[in-house]
Amino acid sequence: MNYRSYPLILEEAERLLALNYTKYEMPKLEAFLQPSMKEDSCNIVGLAETRIDWKQKVNDFVKYRDEDNQKYKQIAVMFRSNDEVYRAFNILKNENIPDVKIRIQGANGSLYKTREFHYLISRFEKQATVVLEKNYLETVANFKKEIIVNHPNWEEYFLDIFHCILLEFNKEREDExxxxxxxxxxxxxxxxxxxxxxxxxxxxxxxxKSDFINQEIIVTTMHKVKGIEYDAVIIPASLSNLPSTTTVSDVKIKDYIEEERRLYYVAYTRAKKQLFVIKHKRENALDTGNSHKYSETTIKANYGLKIKEGIDKFTMYWSASNFGLNSFEYIRDNVKVGDQIFLTKEIGAFTFWYVIHNNQKIAQLSRAMVNQLMGIEILSGFVVSSVYVNTYEETKLSDEKNGTTYSNNWTQAAKERGYIYLIDFSGFGN
Structure with missing residues (x-):
């Protein structure tokens, strides 16, 4: 029994899975929900035939209202790789869709390490052994209001998640x-x-909150959605290879493709009311059971240079050193998720690359990252996806583990503060 998806969505998911030679004993899915309006709840379209733009479908779904004037509260845009997720996040943030939250689900970075969570948790750590007061929720709510007033560039959505986690804890907390x-x-x-x-x-x-924005776009990979459901799901054509790794031997390709179909089956059945799938070369190969590979040259020419998620692309100690002296205060007071940034190089005795936000340097790229930018003068098309915290203690532990001395670059002021801010971004730059 499936209590989520409309019948046509389940039929399409089962059609895809039926292409596999390997069969598993699975219960027959039956739709508990039935659409109230006479319209297609499942659309599978070919990119070559329609040239449809997935961004337009996102906008269409945001504006959609059913016969009871109800909107889709959660619209998921699912991709095969994290690179595609961040590219889509950058694009959607630049669309400036009003009254809609846009967030990434399944980021490698931890919400626990964000600027907002760190600030609140640091306050709790000062009284870690103290028994929670009866009015602690009210105290935190007032503190959150102060943060929003004092730091309007901080991500209020993260602060709300933090508050909701506290409410969840409070449901079962003990007196002590x-x-x-x-x-x-x-x-x-x-x-x-x-x-x-x-x-x-x-x-x-x-x-x-009585006035919260109750419509959001979730940009995610298919691997991060098991057990979750959304009103509408859009699956654009993927830029990933099939298989997505070069380590799969020819004899294992059939097994890989069957597993890939099972992954898509899970993705399809996350949609409750609307599924929209755009197929191109990779998806057609998945249907026919063949491999497919995109040329890196073609990807770069059409989409730009791929920059992966993760703070290891930065010279992390730069923000704690005399060279990045003002970056902490600047990121704290000015940088927010969704802000546009670009990468540029500075040539002197050595060549350094920096992340620029409103003409201000906010990060220096690592030597390994710089080596990927040979022959490029400037790279744009990115937005800030997160602001994370990196601590002095973490840097010292990393030095001990790797035989490095990066903690020696921390200024006394940075040591006393104990942490720095690091932004992250990813996707394809031009």
């Missing part, structure tokens, strides 16, 4: 629960993005 117990609970929920904190947010946000 301490701030450390609360910290442990927050860490457990927010260290990985497996959809759990999204569910907690949905279940609690009405308790803290």
């Amino acid at each position: 629960s301490t701030y450390q117990d609360l910290i442990d609970f927050i860490k457990e929920i927010s260290q990985k993005d497996d959809g759990q904190y999204g569910k907690i947010y949905d279940q609690n946000i009405n308790l803290i």
